[in-house]
């Protein structure tokens with residue numbers, strides 16, 4: 001443990017669109033924010049080649065490029081952007097304590113949590129290969145569905161989100177094949193019925209992905225197996241969507257902040273406040289519904305404004 005404890009007015013954990021937007025607002029409000037980037041500087045968008053739906057980029061932009069611009073914008077106003085992983089917190093007392101890389105201890109007047117969430121994947125080698133190549137594997141229909149319009153795609157998943165994403169894709173794609181591992185949906189009846197009643201969605205029950213097929217650059221199909229009969233067959237497709245859930249990056253906050261049953265931070269509706277005074281949340285760490293860069297940025301702004309108002313009220 002280090003013997004020097006740093007005192008910080010506003011600590012921001014995470015460097016996705018939420019964290020950098022919070023940093024832009026907090027630095028312009030003279031809160032001298034310190035932002036820890038974590039192991040994924042720039043956040044989830046650094047794993048995608050094309051972002052076409054963030055306002056202000058009429059020709060689209062690559063995820064890494066956009067995130068470097070957000071970082072530069074935050075630094076322009078003095079945000080202190082640092083390497084480092086927050087390993088532990090203690091929000092039980094009056095002072096909010098945070099440890100970075102298990103060594104550095106920081107005492108914070110306010111903390112803005114922007115640690116995001118990670119999409120779950122099946123873990124197949126072929127899936128990961130085309131994901132890394134940006135060649136047709138995606139965990140976000142709203143983000144990437146547009147690239148597959150008038151094409152045939154496959155989606156894996158059986159919950160409400162999977163149904164919502166399959167339905168979204170059905171409006172863009174000629175055919176959507178939905179792979180459901182069991183003999184029924186996990187989704188609510190209303191969501192499952194919506195999918196069942198959509199003409200261009202074919203549902204294959206008891207079906208699992210064996211391999212994502214491709215030509216070495218892009219996805220060309222999916223090899224699937226019926227887990228009852230053992231039969232395999234190939235489905236032609238240019239896109240492979242995985243909708244089996246997300247894991248919010250909130251483990252370190254367990255016991256200090258109210259989380260829902262899947263680990264998302266519970267915020268006071270309509271604000272970024274958590275159940276702990278002076279601790280705010282923004283972005284995907286609290287959002288299992290929208291999960292978009294622009295909504296993450298919007299809540300990053302809210303968190304900085306809420307933190308600023310909290311400090312102003314405290315300072316009288």
Ligand SMILES: Cc1cc2nc3c(=O)[nH]c(=O)nc-3n(C[C@H](O)[C@H](O)[C@H](O)COP(=O)(O)OP(=O)(O)OC[C@H]3O[C@@H](n4cnc5c(N)ncnc54)[C@H](O)[C@@H]3O)c2cc1C
Pocket residue numbers: 013014015016017018019036037038039040041042043044045047048050051052053054084085086087114115116117118119138139140143144249252282283284285291292293294296
């Ligand atoms: C492949 C892909 C493509 C996408 N395409 C689009 C798109 O086109 N348009 C769109 O709007 N959205 C898109 N999204 C969704 C978008 O990326 C997310 O909604 C958005 O990035 C969420 O922002 P965030 O700031 O909440 O968190 P994230 O971007 O998830 O960032 C989280 C940050 O927290 C840091 N962190 C986590 N834990 C710690 C810790 N303990 N200590 C320090 N730092 C920590 C990480 O290093 C990271 O920097 C896409 C997502 C994916 C995966």
